Amino acid sequence: MKKKGVQLIKDGRRIDGRAFDELRPIRIEVGVLKRADGSCYFELGENKVIAAVYGPRELHPRHIQDAKRAIIQYRYNMAPFSVDERKRPGPDRRSIEISKVSREALEPVIMTEFYPRTTIDVFVEVLQSDAGTRTAGINAASVALADAGIPMRDLVTSVAVGKVDGEIVLDLNAYEDNYGEADMPIAMIVRKNKITMMQMDGKMTKDEIKKALKLAKKACEKIYQLQREALIAKYSEEIEREEQSDEQSAQWLKV
Numbered sequence: 588m589k590k591k592g593v594q595l596i597k598d599g600r601r602i603d604g605r606a607f608d609e610l611r612p613i614r615i616e617v618g619v620l621k622r623a624d625g626s627c628y629f630e631l632g633e634n635k636v637i638a639a640v641y642g643p644r645e646l647h648p649r650h651i652q653d654a655k656r657a658i659i660q661y662r663y664n665m666a667p668f669s670v671d672e673r674k675r676p677g678p679d680r681r682s683i684e685i686s687k688v689s690r691e692a693l694e695p696v697i698m699t700e701f702y703p704r705t706t707i708d709v710f711v712e713v714l715q716s717d718a719g720t721r722t723a724g725i726n727a728a729s730v731a732l733a734d735a736g737i738p739m740r741d742l743v744t745s746v747a748v749g750k751v752d753g754e755i756v757l758d759l760n761a762y763e764d765n766y767g768e769a770d771m772p773i774a775m776i777v778r779k780n781k782i783t784m785m786q787m788d789g790k791m792t793k794d795e796i797k798k799a800l801k802l803a804k805k806a807c808e809k810i811y812q813l814q815r816e817a818l819i820a821k822y823s824e825e826i827e828r829e830e831q832s833d834e835q836s837a838q839w840l841k842v
């Protein structure tokens with residue numbers, strides 16, 4: 588962030604041709620991993636992430652169990668090939684921080700009280716990155732938790748907003764993140780208008796933050812719809828497949 592000397596806005600358009608309030612294209616697929624209890628593939632422009640959810644399952648060692656609720660373990664990991672230059676494998680300060688804030692972003696919607704002494708494990712693997720991977724990861728994890736059948740109050744939705752060449756813009760790409768003035772990732776429960784994660788790298792005035800939050804909220808409403816649609820699509824297809832297979836079994840039995 589904040590390296591100088593690159594023009595990021597020209598004739599009211601951004602470096603990738605987007606308008607200030609325009610999201611990158613989003614693609615969501617639910618249930619992409621057969622061994623996970625729930626999973627989701629989430630694409631946000633050039634970002635590609637997969638979330639896998641396991642549990643609730645018994646937590647070991649026992650002394651870290653909570654007698655009243657499930658604990659959530661969230662691991663954000665960047666593949667070595669997900670960045671321009673190979674990233675050293677394994678956890679680092681950045682991934683530990685992202686795992687923590689992402690877990691805290693999701694915890695308010697998960698009904699952990701239903702599963703004492705257990706763990707719900709969320710793995711987010713970044714396959715390709717172009718800024719916004721933590722937000723893509725939270726969106727994917729939220730859908731994967733629902734796919735795993737974990738009781739939730741609602742989904743959590745996430746997007747980044749920021750400041751580039753003096754303009755408030757939505758969903759920064761890597762250039763904008765590197766050379767812009769500020770990057771502010773947000774996660775929220777859209778229908779409650781409740782923010783569950785808010786971070787800031789850079790500087791914005793109070794009015795700019797207000798404007799950025801408005802932009803983030805509108806974008807989260809759109810992403811929330813896409814998350815819901817992806818879940819509905821998966822389960823509608825599943826019901827259809829089951830009905831077809833029942834029909835086929837009935838045919839077999841007749842013969």
Ligand code: ADP
Binds near residue numbers: 670671681717720721
């Ligand atoms: P986010 O991906 O959530 O926006 P950051 O703002 O920390 O998180 O990172 C912005 C982008 O910088 C990442 O999406 C990635 O493309 C790049 N990046 C982050 N860490 C590394 C790294 N260790 N090596 C190369 N590029 C990285």
